[in-house]
Amino acid sequence: MGGIITTHAALLPVEEHSAGAGQHTGQRTLVIFGASGDLSSRLLLPGLGSLLAGQRATSVRIIGTGRSPLAADEWTDRVRSAFASVARESDGTAATRGEIGPVAAETLATTEYVAGDPTDTDHLRALLELAGPAPVLYFSLPPAVTTAIVAKLREVELPEGTELAFEKPFGTDAASAAALNQLVGSFIPEENVHRVDHFLGRTAVLNLIGLRFANRLFEPVWNAEHIESVEIVYDETLGLEGRAQYYDNAGALVDMIQSHLLLVLALLAMDAPATMDAVEVRSEMARALRSTHLYRGSAIEAGRRARYTAGIADDRVVPAYADEAGVDRDRATETLAEVTVELDTNRWAGVPFTLRSGKALGVARKEIVIKFKPLRHLPSGLNGARDGETLRIGLNPGELSLSVPALGVDGPYTMGQVFLDATLPSSPVLPYGEVLSGILRRDPLLSVRGDVAERCWEIVEPVLTAWRAGEVPLEEYEAGSDGPADWQESTESAA
């Protein structure tokens, strides 16, 4: 185990830690690469904590690893505070007094941190020996670093049943995603590979399956015959959150649309899977995405982009994006992106699906909006405007609202709109926890399949290329506004 530094919680005797293979049968070991990073503390560990706090929890052994040496108790403290931030009382309310529950406590007691160079094969061998049988190796790192480690992993002998889990973005374009897929596929079977996208763990996103395929009212009208347009929107009031180093290279298109929103589209537009088996569901998602292309084929007309200037969003003073710390002023990174696609299938031909996401906006609008076509005929003698039916599916929180015409709102024969509202049950397990739950159970249902990861890049790549070549203007919007003024007008006139 030459040269590695380990720190671990005091509750287990050291010999149990170093025993390696055979000691942890039944319990999964999660090795987190990039464990000292921001992503791990902000999202991964709280997600895991929410899973361990719930009814479905079984203890997990976590080994954190990274180049930075962490002081003895620092790692354990990070894990503890991530778990405490999501701990629940037995009635589901947030826990007081920092108590984390018995399963999370068991996990905390066995966790350890191993500092070292992840591209050093000796370090990798030592980690694997420590992890024991069938570990999950989780890469919470940028794509280039991940690829370098995976190339080294191929040189060491992996325990039977080893699974790999990758954070988004998977690659930096279609070619690098394909190369990483090929590298991984050369030594690990696809069913043991998990490409993580926490949007697939959202209750509201998973419920698209229930809303559509278990629903007599919606499924028969879920096609171009009845639906005029679809919007998938994820507008945030949050700004950069200290993530300039990552975000300035990505921008809104890559950060949100290339991954999360295209997967939401896949679930929204796919045909019914025969079963809820991972093979069936992921095949239908892949089929839907294979038929997805830019609306009317033009990379220049299918998308628009903008970035924020100084303003006030969510009561915070936000500097202009170009003045944010760590941003390269000369790079034309967009903070608001919109792309319209269509699906070349009998079910969907001609229906525009508009995907939009941005930062530092005035309203956190996170929803899918399905607008139904007007009926061919209305009885004459009905007064008032008929706004038609619109279904809004909240992504966060999971609220459903169906707006339908109704008589009597303004008089007996005058049409108005009424709203049928419902709220989805909220899960105490965070979306990251839901995806991790699948990984730990060896179920790839909520993991992105390799060809889908590549396809999502292929769909947006012509737009990326046009934007990088400056062929589409980078517009501006004030932080805290709803986006560029002329975008509102065109959205309203389309609505």
Ligand SMILES: O=P(O)(O)OC[C@H]1O[C@@H](O)[C@H](O)[C@@H](O)[C@@H]1O
């Ligand atoms: O609202 P959530 O669940 O945090 O998801 C949105 C986030 O998803 C992440 O993948 C993006 O990198 C962030 O920029 C974004 O804010």
